[in-house]
Amino acid sequence: MSYRPPDKLKTTVVGSYPYFSEALKAFQLRKKGQRGPEYESLVKEATRRAVEDYINVGLDIIADGEQRREDMAVFFAEELGGFEISDLVRIFDNVYFRKPVIADRITWIHEIVFGDWKYASGISRGRPVKVTLTGPYTMYSWSFDKFYGDPRKAILDLAEALRKEIEALVGAGAAYIQVDEPAFSTRAEKSDLEIAEEAFEIMFEGLDNVKRITHICYGKLERLFPAILDFPIDQIDLETKNSNYKVLDLLREYSFDKELALGVVDVHSSRIEAVDEVIEGILRGLEVVRPDKLYVKPDCGLKRLSREVALAKLENMVKAAKKVREELA
Numbered sequence: 256m257s258y259r260p261p262d263k264l265k266t267t268v269v270g271s272y273p274y275f276s277e278a279l280k281a282f283q284l285r286k287k288g289q290r291g292p293e294y295e296s297l298v299k300e301a302t303r304r305a306v307e308d309y310i311n312v313g314l315d316i317i318a319d320g321e322q323r324r325e326d327m328a329v330f331f332a333e334e335l336g337g338f339e340i341s342d343l344v345r346i347f348d349n350v351y352f353r354k355p356v357i358a359d360r361i362t363w364i365h366e367i368v369f370g371d372w373k374y375a376s377g378i379s380r381g382r383p384v385k386v387t388l389t390g391p392y393t394m395y396s397w398s399f400d401k402f403y404g405d406p407r408k409a410i411l412d413l414a415e416a417l418r419k420e421i422e423a424l425v426g427a428g429a430a431y432i433q434v435d436e437p438a439f440s441t442r443a444e445k446s447d448l449e450i451a452e453e454a455f456e457i458m459f460e461g462l463d464n465v466k467r468i469t470h471i472c473y474g475k476l477e478r479l480f481p482a483i484l485d486f487p488i489d490q491i492d493l494e495t496k497n498s499n500y501k502v503l504d505l506l507r508e509y510s511f512d513k514e515l516a517l518g519v520v521d522v523h524s525s526r527i528e529a530v531d532e533v534i535e536g537i538l539r540g541l542e543v544v545r546p547d548k549l550y551v552k553p554d555c556g557l558k559r560l561s562r563e564v565a566l567a568k569l570e571n572m573v574k575a576a577k578k579v580r581e582e583l584a
C-alpha cells in the first residue's frame with residue numbers, strides 16, 4: 256500500500272506518544288530483567304496502538320511512538336556497550352532518577368531501535384516512519400563519565416556507535432532519521448557545537464538519500480545560531496510554539512535555507528489549540544520558509560500528555576495544515 260504525502264506542509268510528530276498500559280507493563284518487566292516474549296508482545300501492542308492513532312489522526316510522516324523507551328537517555332545507555340546505569344540518584348527533594356554512567360569504551364553491540372521501526376513500518380499503511388535517536392551530545396551531557404575524561408572522544412565514539420544503527424536502518428529503507436539533541440539548547444558552548452558537528456558528520460556522511468534531521472527544544476535556541484546552519488543536516492526540528500516563535504527572527508536574520516519542522520502545538524500545556532491558532536503559527540513559519548520546506552508538528556514528544564489531549568491537539572494541527580494547503584493551492 257502506498258501513501259503519497261502532500262508536497263507542502265507535511266504533518267509529522269517529534270516521536271514519543273503517551274504510553275499505553277501495555278508499555279507501562281513492559282517497563283515493569285524490563286526493570287526486573289524480564290525481556291522475554293511477554294515483554295516483546297507488550298511493546299509490540301503499545302507500538303501498534305501508537306501507530307494506529309498517528310495514522311487515524313491523519314499524519315503524513317509518523318513515528319513508532321517510542322513505547323519501549325521510558326527514558327530517552329537511559330534506554331540507549333542500556334542498549335549500547337560501555338554504559339552502566341546508576342542506582343537512583345537524588346536530584347531534588349524527593350525527585351530521584353537513574354543516570355547512565357560511562358564505564359568503558361562506548362560501542363554498538365546490537366540493533367537498538369531497528370526492530371520497532373521495522374515493525375511500525377510494516378503496519379504504517381505506506382506512511383514513512385521517522386526514526387528517532389538520542390544524539391551523542393545529549394547522551395554525553397546526561398551521563399556521568401567515569402572512563403573518557405574527554406568529552407570529544409566520548410561524543411565521537413557515541414556517534415560511531417549510532418552510525419552503525421543508522422546504516423542498518425537506511426539499508427532497510429528508513430528515509431527519515433532524526434537525532435534528538437535537547438541538550439544543545441541548555442548546555443552547548445561554542446566548542447561543544449564544534450564537537451557535535453563532527454559527530455553529525457560521522458553519523459550522516461555519505462547518506463544523501465535520507466532526510467537528515469535534528470530535533471532541539473527549549474532552553475536558549477539562539478545559542479545554536481549560526482553554528483547549526485553548517486551541520487550536515489537537511490531539516491531542523493524546533494520547539495517554537497512554547498517560546499512564541501521567537502527563534503523565527505533568527506532564522507530570517509541568517510537567511511535560513513534548510514527545511515524547518517515547526518512546533519505549532521505546545522506539549523507543556525493541556526490546552527487544545529484552536530485550528531485558527533495553529534493556522535496563525537503555520538503562517539508565521541511561512542514568512543521564513545517555503546511551504547515545501549515547512550513541516551508542521553508539535554513542539555516536542557507527546558509522552559507527557561494524556562492520549563485524549565494529544566489526539567485533540569494533533570487533530571487540530573492536521574486540520575490547520577490542510578486549510579493552509581488549500582489556501583496556497
Ligand SMILES: [Zn+2]
Nearest residue numbers: 437472555556
Ligand atoms: Zn524535544
